[in-house]
Amino acid sequence: MWNLNRKMRLVGLGGIAIVVAILVAGAVWWSFRNTAADALAGAADQTASFYQEELRAFRFNERLLWGPQPMRDFRGGAGSSMVSTVVETVSEGQQVMPDRARMRTRTYYIYEGDVENRFVLPVCSEMILIGTKVYTGDCGGPWQVEDVAQQAEQSGPQTLEGYWEHIRSLVNVTRIGQESVRDVAADVYQGEFVDANSDPHRISVWVGREDNLIRKLKDEWPLYSLEVELYDINDSAIVIEEPQ
Secondary structure, X not given: OHHHHHHHHHXXXXXXXXXXXXXXXXXXXXXXXXXXXXXXXXXXXXXXXXXXXXXXXXXXXXXEEEEEEEEEOHHHOOOOOEEEEEEEEEEEEEEEOOOEEEEXXXXXXXXXXXXXXXXXXXXXXXXXXXXXXXXXXXXXXXXXXXXXXXXXXXXXXXXXXXXXXHHHOOEEEEEEEEEEEOOEEEEEEEEEEEEOOEEEEEEEEEEEOOOOOEEEEEEEEOXXXXXXXXXXXXXXXXXXXXXX
């Protein structure tokens, strides 16, 4: 009888130990997730403050993917068939605060997942902003110029300014690893954006380990993704002049 009671007590203690272990593990997991969310929100606050007070110049890359969707294969001419297509738009440029920017954009068509042989549209477009003057044209000119005063007040999506509130409101945030953005070591965070006006989607954010500034962002939807990378921040070699 004593052995039976002892065994029952040991079983009871073992069950309690398991419950405690589960609770502790859950607390650590929840603390980690909260810490990651707080760290990312702090990085968004610090980057927003840096943009307002210290940002003078930077270079950027922007990559937009749309699809797959059925589209006509441009390689086959007017009578070509409809195939599964991803449209990729790649932009690169630089910006000097407060009112100078230059961006070059090229569009690619990826047919049926054939990334290596993606089709390139012959048109490469370019935009230069100098104060209130906006120059547009094919890469290398000729240029068309328009004086649009409100353009000087627009910061453009490549500064990521429209994402601060999105980043602060992400749920299920985790730190998934480390990765370099150019030559800057960064922590990579991932979370979910949930909004009543749109479907939930995933956002990944790269935060510089030394300066705590957001260096890269990737916003992923079912049929759309946007990736923006900022680098050479406050590089004095970045100069933007009017086209000749």
